[in-house]
Amino acid sequence: MNPFQYSKPADVHEAVHLSSAASRFIAGGTNLLDLMKENISRPEHLIDITGLPLKSVEQTASGGVLIGALVSNADLAWHPLIEQRYPLLSQAILAGASPQLRNMASTGGNLLQRTRCYYFYDASVPCNKREPGSGCPARTGLNRIHAILGASEHCVATHPSDMCVALAALAARVHVEGRGGARVIEFADFHRLPGDTPQRDNLLADDELITAIELPADQLASHSHYLKIRDRASYAFALVCVAAALELDGDQIIDARLALGGVAHKPWRDRAVEASLIGQTVSRETFSNAADALLQDAEPLEHNGFKIKLARRGIIRALSDAATAGERP
Template identity: 80%
Template sequence: MNPFQYSKPDSVQNAVHLAGPASRFIAGGTNLLDLMKENVTRPEHLIDITGLPLREVTETADGGLLIGALVSNADLAWHPLIEQRYPLLSQAILAGASPQLRNMASTGGNLLQRTRCYYFYDANVPCNKREPGSGCPAREGLNRIHAILGASAQCVATHPSDMCVALAALEAVVHVQGRGGARTIAFADFHRLPGETPERDNQLADDELITAIELPAAGFANHSHYLKVRDRASYAFALVSVAAALDMNGPVIRQARLVLGGVAHKPWRDQGVEDWLVGKAPSRETFSAAADALLQDAKPLEHNAFKVKLAHRAIVRALGDAAQGGQTR
């Protein structure tokens, strides 16, 4: 681990004025410290934001919630308003990591997890995400956990977060602050596909700090379900996950949200498929057709073709569970 400067500002304004290309904000550090220990990232300046007033969950004027960036994953999952109004988010958080990590991990930090790839985490091998232009050994190497959608010749890594899959389905909004002022980013636009610049995971500028996540009033509390398929039932990343949320108008679907995790560089959503579900009655045949459409552009690699069938079955099951009322845990 390289030497670095350490600061602990007492305000958001002071924090962003300290930030720059060689700095990193740190809260729980559950991902950043691992990256530093493995020499994957070498910040020259750590800016400790744990003293900032970003730990509240408050109701918004339109009936939604504003979640401070420093609210822990554990506190968020068990927050009464999250459990009641947004059970999809609570389920997703509790499906991720371990209790110890959820106690440390922050809401804002969860959004900033680096993508998952064996080669990215090994500083002794090439990786376009670490060193642009050096190559992507995962394309021809061991790629069982890698992307089947939205990948590029430069990178086939997958996004690791469970929470972000649910936030994408809920159409959350990310509040950020930089030296130039505050702005909001729609969750669908926050994370990036790799394209030709896989080193960039999101749309934040070097000086911008996530201050809050805003949830709209619609939480799909009566018909939502988060399904995570993984190699073991305890602490493990998703091979495939599905956030399914439905708004029912009697026997037909009035609105649908369907997002996949574990299959792409960011939570994977196709609003055209969601629109197609509107007006249809829930059935296995309908949900299977939706899965076909969502996965039609899948491009599996040598070792992960199983993800296509796995994702199809997971989509059908998650939508079916959501239609029947989901489950609280």
């Protein structure tokens, strides 16, 4: 770990004016500190934002919810507004990490998690995310956990967050502030596919700080389900995860949301597939067709072809469980 400067600003304005390309904001530090210990991240300046007033969960005038960036994952998962109105998000958070990590991890920090690709974490091997142009050994090496959608010749890493998959399905918005002022980013646009610049995970500028996550009002709470498929039941990242939510009128689908994790460089959502579900009747055939459409462009590597079948079954199961949510004892 390299020596670094430490600051603890009193407000958001001071925080963003302290920031630079060589600095990092730190809250819970559940990912950043690991990266620093492994010499993957070597910030010259840590900006401690834990004292900023970003820890509230509030209803918005439009009927949604605004979540401060420093709300812990544990507090968010068990917050009454989230449990009642956005159970999909609560389920996703509780499926991730361990209770100890959820107590420390922040909402904003969760969006900024870096991939758990083992080549990225091994400083002795090339990695385009660490050193652009050095290569991607995962493409021809052990690639069981890697991407089947949206990858490029430069990177096949996957995004690790459970929470972000639910936020993608819920069409969240990310509030950020930088030296140029505040702006709002649609969640679908916040994370990037690797393309030829895999070192960039998201659209944040160096001086921008996440201040809040906004959830719009919706009618999806009654029929939603988060499914995480992993190698072991505790403290493991997803091989495939599915966030599914439906608005139903009897057996007819009025609205649909579907997002995948563990399969791409960002949470994967296809609005055309969601639109195809609207007006359909709840059935295994309907959900099978949606799964096939969502995975039609999947490109497996040597060791992860099983993810296509796993994702297909997961989509059908998650949609089926969402459709019958609340009906089983």
